[in-house]
Structure formats: structure tokens, C-alpha cells
Amino acid sequence: MLKIKNIHAKIEDKVILNGIELEIKAGEIHAIMGPNGSGKSTLASVITGKEEYEITDGQILFENEDLEEVSPEERAHKGIFMSFQYPIEIPGITTTNFIKTSINETRKARGENDMPAKDMLKMLREKCDLLDIDQKFLSRSINDGFSGGEKKRNEIFQMAMLEPKLAILDETDSGLDIDALKIVANGVNKLKSQDNAVMVITHYQRLLDYIVPDYVHVLFDGKIVKSGTKDLAHELEKKGYDWIKEEVNK
């Protein structure tokens, strides 16, 4: 589904990604771990097409299509979704309205008609139930005055509504208490299928107890320096990141 080949990226003059190689297939969950400043969020940004980052070398393929010339919204239309580390507030626009716009713009891009209001309402209800969300939540302005946990849950709710092929969860666990974490993870697991893939970016292995990855990659200085199974995450939890640094610098 996603193939990242030797990606180098910089912001202004600072090099952040330094030759990333990664392949994610349908049905897989990959965890990207690493210390602060290792380039985890940048990786998410270049996959989703954030413009501040300049790709100096390498290639990102999504379903065998080079994403270089593809705008962020077109990437979204193709099925790439990111749950933001810091979801943005848009005062005056309800969550329902935002999601409706999002879904219909995506459908329009695919040459489909707007989703009938009846279907939309039904889907909203279903996904609310799935994620244990009170429907009142939908009529609030998107993320405006939401608690950290509510914002993250809203991200997963949008993911549920948009049904992406590839979901990137950027530090979705940060700022969540254990109950909220369980709800969010539970949601992700319910949405997981053989046809979609998840990339979990996290600092801690805590989330990985609930969203169990098939592969764990450790990012350091803009490179994937170690890959393994979920055991690697446990090892990192126990030993911290220092031993990785030492191993790299050897």
C-alpha cells in the first residue's frame, strides 16, 4: 500500500529525514517509535503532504502512485488519513458539518454524488455507538473548547467516518488518561480490517498494549535504525532509547 523509498526531507535548512525506507501492506499495523526530535511527526507530515517540508530525495508511493505532485487534499481523497497530534479548532463549525463537508468533498473528487442526508445521519449514529460517543458532541464546534481526550476521540471518530485505507495516528496517546486511551485504541481496533493499514506514531509503548503492532520501527536521527516485532517496543520500554543510540554510534 505505502512504499517509502530513501526519503530525505528538510524544513528550511534543517535536515530531518535522512533516508527512510518503509513498506506498509494492507492489513498491517506498524508502529513508529523514537526519541523526541527523531523525525516521527515529520514522517507523518511528508506522507500527508504538508508543504513546509521539502523533500530533497527519495520517493513516496501510495498504491504504486508517486505522491510527489499530489496535493494534501488529493492524498486524503485517495484514502490517507492522519489523526493529528494537536487537532485544530474551527469555531462556529460543528463536528457534523465538518465531517459532512469532508466526506462530500472526498466523494466529489471520486466523481460521486453527495452522501444522502439520511445515510449520513445513520452513519454518524453508528460510528458514535462504535466509539461510545455522545451524539451531543457532534453539534459542538469542532475541537473548540474540547479537552485533550475529546479532541483525540474526535480524530478517531473522523477516521471512522472517512474509512481511510491508511490511517496515521500521530501521538494519539499523548495527553490521554488510561480510560480515554482504551476507548481510542478500542475504536482503532474495531475499524481495522484486512483492507486497511495503520501507522501508529508513539513515544511510549503503552498504546501498543492496546493497538498491537505487527512491526515496530525505531526512528533515530531521521533514519529507521531498527525494526522488529512488538517485543522491540517492550525492550524500548525497559531500556529506554539510549542503547539504540549507542548501537547506532558504534
Add this chain to the structure above:
Amino acid sequence: MSKYTEDDLKKELETKEYEYGFYTDIESDKLPVGLNEEIIVAISKKKEEPEWMTDWRLDAFKKWKEMKEPEWANVKYEKPDLQKISYYSAPSNKPKYNSLDEVDPELLETFKKLGISVDEQKKLAGVAVDVVIDSVSVATSFKDTLSEKGIIFCSMNEAIKKHPELIKKYIGTVIPKTDNYYAALNSAVFSDGSFCYIPKGVKCPMELSTYFRINEAGTGQFERTLVVADKGSYVSYLEGCSAPSRDENQLHAAVVELIALDDAEIKYSTVQNWFPGDSEGNGGVFNFVTKRGLCEKNAKISWTQVETGSAVTWKYPSCVLKGKNSVGEFYSIAVTNNFQQADTGTKMIHLGENTKSTIISKGISAGKSQNSYRGLVRINPRAKNSRNFSQCDSLLIGNECGAHTFPYIETKNKSAKIEHEATTSKIGEDQIFYCNQRGIDTEKAIALIVNGFSKEVLNKLPMEFAVEAQKLLEISLEGSVG
């Protein structure tokens, strides 16, 4: 053969004046350019006005001559040459229709271009439309339904002839002839406009609506509207404007007077979409409008405006809260893009006890535009226990535009309570990227964010207007992010 120009027309007129006298019918039925007493008399004659109205106009003109164009507004523009404007023009055949069915198909076509098909309007339940095209009313609908209730809704011209007692009693009482330079000019040369009278205790059963449009190049538009809501009555009045593209600047100096007698309520909504000039800042309408309402005891006046058009806007719909317990409201969205300039706001003059006013102003600036809120809240010594709440929010799009707020507060009574809140925000790249990531392109994202920002005011508009207003917001911000 050389093109037939306005100068040729003028020459022809001058010749014909000698041949047949000044009031010879001419094809375009347009007065020569220029402003003097003869022109004013001519306008009045054309309108077949009674002598008292001619005198009223001449008096206004006399006063206007001694006045100076105001310069305090935060706008820069080349002053229009008032001697180069023709102060009267009417569609060539001056049709007068009783119903919309009789309207010239070409006119209907114009409405379609404006995005307000008459067909659609008819369907819009309960909207009576008094169409003002280039200064002359050509169609009025729903008149019968209204007249059953004793409601008068007609062109100003007709009202002057048919209801002189009402016009004499109320015209110029809220906005005196000498109020300001442009109001004085309007008083002298106003071409037509609308008059509305709601009798005692009557609740107007439909939204009354007027659509304005400037049609001919070089024609100033001087509309005059007077709405009188008698004791205990209610009316919701909609005013929508749109002008087609023009290369030269056009002046629009309207006057709107509202009078809400004891226990009456007037809701006045405007969607203004005059030609704003092109993206280089050429052309566009100068919109210098005076709007003011007077509230007697327990009366209420609400102004709601969505201002997206005009090259220069200078407009302060105000309320004089004269009667005890009267209420004034001002809800505004002003959008400026490219080189547009807007200096708009309101005045809430609290004269009576327990008077209350609310101001919600949303300014949106994009491109190289300048958007100013200017508002006055004045509490007079006798206005015990008066209250005001003002909220002025500005939204900036891009780095080259400006938002300014000039709130003036004058309190002469210690029991008054005044609150003022102001915010300025910018549409951030992060907000846009968030929308992009959800499949919403940048233009749509801006529309969405702007809509959210304006929601409090959009909600105050009547349903059919709100939809139109939302579209307008989108259109006027097109291309605002490079």
C-alpha cells in the same frame, strides 16, 4: 462612424432643449450630467412630484452646497466628481406592472444573472419584491395581500403622491437633510426608493424585500427608503443589492430611515454586493450610505448586514433609542478582498431609560484590503440603567490586509453598563492544512472557517437570505489565498 458618447447625448439634449424645451422625451430618459437647481427641479418634475417635495429637495440642495465631504473615515479614494454624474435615469419605456408576470423578459434575465430568479422568488413563500432598477420601480408584487392588512409598500415616488401626509410627517425626521454631506445630497436628488408603512398592531405577514441594482454606466444611485412601523406593529424588511461590472467608479449614496413607534419592531436585513472593483483595484462602487432608526417606547430595531461588495464602503446603520425600554441591535459581517476598503459600524444612541443595545460585528479582510469597524455607544444623562454589549471580531486572511477597530464610548450616566469585547484572529496554515488533510481544498476550507466565524450574524438573517449570504461570502473570498 464614431461611437455615440454621453457627450453627444448631452449635446443633443442641449439642442433639443432649445427646440422643444427642457423636458423633451429622450430615448434613454436620462438627465444630462451635472448638479444644479435646474437639474433638481427637473428630477422632481420627471417624478411628477408636488411642489412641497420640490421645495424640500431645493432646500436640501441649498444646505448641501455649504457642506464639505467628510474625510474622517479610514478610507482613501479619489473623490467622485459630482458634476459628472447624471442624477436621473429610467428604463426607456418606463414600464409599470402590477404583477411580476408582466415584467419584461429581459429584466427577468437580469435577475437570473444576479442569481435571484424571479421564478424562485415567487416560490419563496411570502416574499413580496419591490424591484428597483436604475431608480424607477417597475414591479411590485403581493400588493393585494398587503393592502388587505392596510400595509403600504410602494415606491417612494408613488408614496409622495398617494400618501403625502405620511411622507411629510416622517421624511427627514430621523436623518435630517443636513445630517451629513451624502445624506444632504440624497435629499436633494434622490431618484426613488421604497416606502413602507405598517399600521397599528399589524404584524406584516411576509418578509418585504427590495432588490437594487445599478444599471447604466455613469448613473449615480440615490435611493431613499422610509419604513414606518406604527404602534405595536412588526415588519421584517430585506434589502439586497448587486451591481454588474463597471470600469468607472459609481457613487451610491442611499438614505434609509426607520421609525418604530411604541411597542413596534423593525428587522432590517441587507445583503450588499455592489461591484467591488477588479482584482487590481480598478472601478467599483462607492457606497456612502446613511441608515438610522428611531425607537419609541418599548420599540426594537435590528440591523443585520452582510457587506461583501463596493470598492469603498462608508456605512453606519444606527439606532436612536429614544423611548423607555427600547432595544437596538446591530449584526454585521463585512468582507473586504483585493483593494476594497470598508469603514463600517454603528451608533447606538441611548436617550431613554432602560434602553438596551447589542453590537456584533465580524470583519473579514483578505488581499490588500482594509476593514475598519467604527462604532459609537452613547449613553445620555437621562438614559438610566442602560446597557450595551459590543463584540467586534476580526479575521485576517493573508499578510497584506488590515483590520482596524475604532470603538467610541461616551457615557453620561453612571448607572449604565457597557461591555466591549474584541478579538483578532488569522486563518492559520495549520487550520488550512487540517482541512486539506480531511480532503477539503484550501478555498473551501477558507469558506468553512469564514462561515464559522460569521455564524452568529448569519443566524440572524432570514432563511433565504442566509443561504445567499453564505454563497456571497464564498464568492467574494475566491482567490484570496495564493
